[in-house]
Amino acid sequence: MRITARNAEKTAKILIWTIALMVIAVLIFIIIFILYRGLPVINWNFLTEIPRRSGREGGIASPIIGTLSVTALAVLIAMPFGVGTAFYLAEYTKGGIITRIIRFCTESLAGIPSIIYGLFGFIFFLDVLGLGWSILSGGLTVAIMILPTLIRTAEESIRSVPKSYREVSFSLGGTKWQTIRKAVVPSAIRGIANGIILSVGRCVAETAALIMTAGYELIMPRSVFDSSRSLAVHFYTLVMDGISERNAYGTAAVLIILVFFINVVANMLINRFVAKGR
Amino acid sequence: MKKFKEKLSGRVFFVLALSTISALVLITVFIFVNGMPLIAEVGLFNFIFGMSWAPEQGQFGIFPMIVGTVSVTLGAALLGIPVGICCSIFMAEFAPAMMKNIFRPAIQLLAGIPSVVYGFWGLIFIVPAISTHLGGVGMSILAGSIILAIMILPTIISISEVSLLALPRTYKEGALALGMTHWQTIRHVQLPAAKSGIVAGVILGIGRAVGETMVVIMVLGNSVALPESILDSVRTLTTNIGLEMGYAAGRHRQALFATGIVLFVIIMILNISAQYITRKKVK
Amino acid sequence: MKRLIITLIILSAGFASSCAARGETNVIVSGSTSVLPYVEILVEEYRILYPEYGVGIQGGGSSAGILAAVSGFADIGMSSRALNEDERDLWSSEIALDGLAIIIHPDNPVDNLSMQQLRDIYTRRITNWSEVGGRDARIHIIAREAGSGTRSAFQDLVMEGEVIHQRAIVQNSNGAVRQLVSGNRDTIGFISLGLAEPQPGLRPVKALQLDGVAPTRENVLNGSYGLYRAFLFVMPEAPEGYVGHFIDYILSEEGQQLLIGEGLISVSGRIG
Numbered sequence: 001m002r003i004t005a006r007n008a009e010k011t012a013k014i015l016i017w018t019i020a021l022m023v024i025a026v027l028i029f030i031i032i033f034i035l036y037r038g039l040p041v042i043n044w045n046f047l048t049e050i051p052r053r054s055g056r057e058g059g060i061a062s063p064i065i066g067t068l069s070v071t072a073l074a075v076l077i078a079m080p081f082g083v084g085t086a087f088y089l090a091e092y093t094k095g096g097i098i099t100r101i102i103r104f105c106t107e108s109l110a111g112i113p114s115i116i117y118g119l120f121g122f123i124f125f126l127d128v129l130g131l132g133w134s135i136l137s138g139g140l141t142v143a144i145m146i147l148p149t150l151i152r153t154a155e156e157s158i159r160s161v162p163k164s165y166r167e168v169s170f171s172l173g174g175t176k177w178q179t180i181r182k183a184v185v186p187s188a189i190r191g192i193a194n195g196i197i198l199s200v201g202r203c204v205a206e207t208a209a210l211i212m213t214a215g216y217e218l219i220m221p222r223s224v225f226d227s228s229r230s231l232a233v234h235f236y237t238l239v240m241d242g243i244s245e246r247n248a249y250g251t252a253a254v255l256i257i258l259v260f261f262i263n264v265v266a267n268m269l270i271n272r273f274v275a276k277g278r
Numbered sequence: 279m280k281k282f283k284e285k286l287s288g289r290v291f292f293v294l295a296l297s298t299i300s301a302l303v304l305i306t307v308f309i310f311v312n313g314m315p316l317i318a319e320v321g322l323f324n325f326i327f328g329m330s331w332a333p334e335q336g337q338f339g340i341f342p343m344i345v346g347t348v349s350v351t352l353g354a355a356l357l358g359i360p361v362g363i364c365c366s367i368f369m370a371e372f373a374p375a376m377m378k379n380i381f382r383p384a385i386q387l388l389a390g391i392p393s394v395v396y397g398f399w400g401l402i403f404i405v406p407a408i409s410t411h412l413g414g415v416g417m418s419i420l421a422g423s424i425i426l427a428i429m430i431l432p433t434i435i436s437i438s439e440v441s442l443l444a445l446p447r448t449y450k451e452g453a454l455a456l457g458m459t460h461w462q463t464i465r466h467v468q469l470p471a472a473k474s475g476i477v478a479g480v481i482l483g484i485g486r487a488v489g490e491t492m493v494v495i496m497v498l499g500n501s502v503a504l505p506e507s508i509l510d511s512v513r514t515l516t517t518n519i520g521l522e523m524g525y526a527a528g529r530h531r532q533a534l535f536a537t538g539i540v541l542f543v544i545i546m547i548l549n550i551s552a553q554y555i556t557r558k559k560v561k
Numbered sequence: 562m563k564r565l566i567i568t569l570i571i572l573s574a575g576f577a578s579s580c581a582a583r584g585e586t587n588v589i590v591s592g593s594t595s596v597l598p599y600v601e602i603l604v605e606e607y608r609i610l611y612p613e614y615g616v617g618i619q620g621g622g623s624s625a626g627i628l629a630a631v632s633g634f635a636d637i638g639m640s641s642r643a644l645n646e647d648e649r650d651l652w653s654s655e656i657a658l659d660g661l662a663i664i665i666h667p668d669n670p671v672d673n674l675s676m677q678q679l680r681d682i683y684t685r686r687i688t689n690w691s692e693v694g695g696r697d698a699r700i701h702i703i704a705r706e707a708g709s710g711t712r713s714a715f716q717d718l719v720m721e722g723e724v725i726h727q728r729a730i731v732q733n734s735n736g737a738v739r740q741l742v743s744g745n746r747d748t749i750g751f752i753s754l755g756l757a758e759p760q761p762g763l764r765p766v767k768a769l770q771l772d773g774v775a776p777t778r779e780n781v782l783n784g785s786y787g788l789y790r791a792f793l794f795v796m797p798e799a800p801e802g803y804v805g806h807f808i809d810y811i812l813s814e815e816g817q818q819l820l821i822g823e824g825l826i827s828v829s830g831r832i833g
Binding site (some may be wrong): 044056218219225227242244245 | 567586587597598601605608617618619620634732733734735737738740742762763782
Binding site for chain 3 (some may be wrong): 279318330331332333334335406409415416417495497499500501503504511513521522526530
């Protein structure tokens with residue numbers, strides 16, 4: 001068969017469709033498989049009991065609390081820095097060497113693998129600051145990891161606020177700070193919230209850095225100075241140590257549901273944001 | 279008061295903005311301070327090109343792990359890049375609106391799933407499949423490459439798609455008006471025009487593959503030997519740290535930080551080239 | 562906006578009050594992942610018996626655990642290997658003995674290896690199962706990672722100064738080695754004796770005889786099975802207070818019975 005333009009067109013189209021559908025199929029297969037094996041494990045007791053006998057029995061209440069508290073702490077710590085940086089980059093500066101350095105650092109932080117954050121957190125928060133394996137050490141470490149995401153999304157949403165909002169505010173005699181507070185923040189808030197949701201997703205999924213900084217403890221943490229095993233770390237241990245396949249599937253299903261839920265919320269926020277912005 | 283607030287807010291934002299700089303500086307300093315003594319002791323050349331890793335016998339050579347990292351990453355890139363670019367073309371050019379509405383959230387979800395879940399999936403499907411059909415234990419470069427390829431897809435797809443969509447419409451319209459087919463337009467006009475964006479996405483994806491830890495611990499088997507085939511088990515730089523950090527004390531720990539330095543340098547080179555390419559495109 | 566601020570205040574108040582709750586964990590035990598699962602079970606019981614004595618556990622590994630105890634990160638370091646020269650000054654107590662089992666897949670026809678054969682397999686002088694009476698297949702050796710107490714016990718007891726071959730597949734826990742061996746016919750690995758026994762919900766593995774001696778607790782106690790090591794609790798100084806109370810519990814009849822129930826060998830049994 002001669003390779004004519006039309007043939008090539010046809011082949012390419014079929015090939016691309018096939019590949020795209022295969023990717024979707026693989027994804028759906030992974031998710032369905034985990035949910036199929038995991039959902040039957042999940043019940044009220046599984047969610048509310050702490051693990052017993054290294055996770056062979058009992059549920060995953062303490063890893064859930066561990067994950068949520070590390071996430072909450074990380075977001076609370078990172079938010080002011082991330083949003084502040086975004087405002088600085090979007091509103092207060094017009095380039096220059098400092099801005100370039102800040103941008104370079106942000107991009108670079110985004111690319112650093114979590115094991116490096118783990119090494120750093122281990123030596124800095126555990127050793128130097130003496131915080132030990134704890135929710136606090138884990139939260140601080142992950143807070144640095146999510147900074148780039150927060151900055152990028154917040155900056156984008158601040159920049160997408162129409163110029164006219166600012167002009168109106170300035171023309172009414174508002175200072176820059178007043179303009180930001182009264183005109184920019186309210187319209188950018190959804191985009192910022194979206195960044196937070198994305199960061200939450202990253203915290204929930206994090207494993208390598210948290211093994212090294214938040215530790216392995218399975219009892220219910222009572223303060224941020226207590227060590228707590230996160231869900232992803234607990235899942236990893238259940239799988240690799242062959243502790244309980246059943247509970248591993250249950251934990252994985254909970255993780256996927258969490259991530260799915262986070263994605264749905266993020267999408268809802270984006271859609272509303274887009275609808276409102278235009 | 280107004281003026282004071284004005285000044286203060288600017289200052290505060292500036293100080294907050296310094297956080298990323300200080301974070302990067304702190305990370306760099308602490309990794310280097312903890313790893314350099316060992317590199318100085320063993321010698322940079324012996325550390326990087328040493329063939330034997332036996333920390334308890336005082337042998338610190340990471341060459342097999344560098345080869346491991348490169349081979350797994352290469353495998354993931356070979357599988358992941360074509361598939362990723364095809365998907366981004368699909369999203370940008372072929373997909374009907376309904377498909378886009380399924381595809382985009384799906385890719386987001388793909389990016390959000392914890393890496394340990396992929397590792398688990400690899401452990402129960404890919405590793406046994408390789409073991410049964412191709413022999414060996416199944417924990418191998420091949421297994422790692424397949425799973426990493428899936429994991430780097432979202433990065434490649436989203437960045438490539440954005441750069442395809444960002445092209446001026448006139449490019450496409452012009453080419454079509456000249457009588458080119460849709461595929462010819464994509465191949466000869468749109469892809470070359472979006473090249474720098476796609477390359478940046480690919481580099482970031484490769485960075486993700488180099489930096490991934492948990493998945494590779496689970497499916498690579500972690501031997502410290504030079505691989506002879508893609509069915510051999512290898513250890514990557516990240517796995518070396520993740521596997522042994524808990525156990526390390528003294529010089530062994532320093533050696534893991536030194537491994538971290540090498541990893542950090544590789545990642546920064548990838549980062550900087552991706553940034554450089556993206557910036558060039560903007561100009 | 563106001564509501565947000567109020568929420569933040571409430572949250573930070575929550576953190577502050579939770580900070581005040583610190584100090585409820587009086588004893589932190591950290592170290593060997595081989596010892597960890599057993600101590601976790603002890604601690605669960607201990608928490609029920611003495612809820613007011615807070616005990617926390619961390620993994621890490623033998624070397625890291627000892628280091629943690631020395632540097633004050635933890636109160637007790639758990640070790641599954643003998644102490645090094647420079648650790649000899651530390652206070653330590655054997656809490657139990659643990660045999661090392663050499664495990665293979667149940668479908669593998671090999672039942673017995675000599676110590677020499679085992680060493681040859683781990684240095685890859687022997688690379689095919691047919692050389693030791695099995696079917697014609699390549700031997701895949703599985704080892705633990707550098708720094709693991711189980712690896713260094715194997716190194717000391719079996720390897721006689723030679724090094725485990727670099728080609729060995731490395732897994733970082735007993736359970737991971739067990740999983741891999743139970744799923745692949747041509748593998749061989751070494752794990753804690755207690756974990757080699759059949760476990761509910763897990764595929765079985767076969768523990769090999771060494772020089773004709775079966776790996777059982779009796780044979781460890783009467784000295785005929787030589788592959789065993791002591792699980793140690795290590796700390797800078799002799800324990801007192803909360804730490805002492807916890808160690809007394811482990812060494813008590815009750816604590817030792819729990820460990821025996823999990824497949825370990827009581828230290829008191831060896832004396833008696």
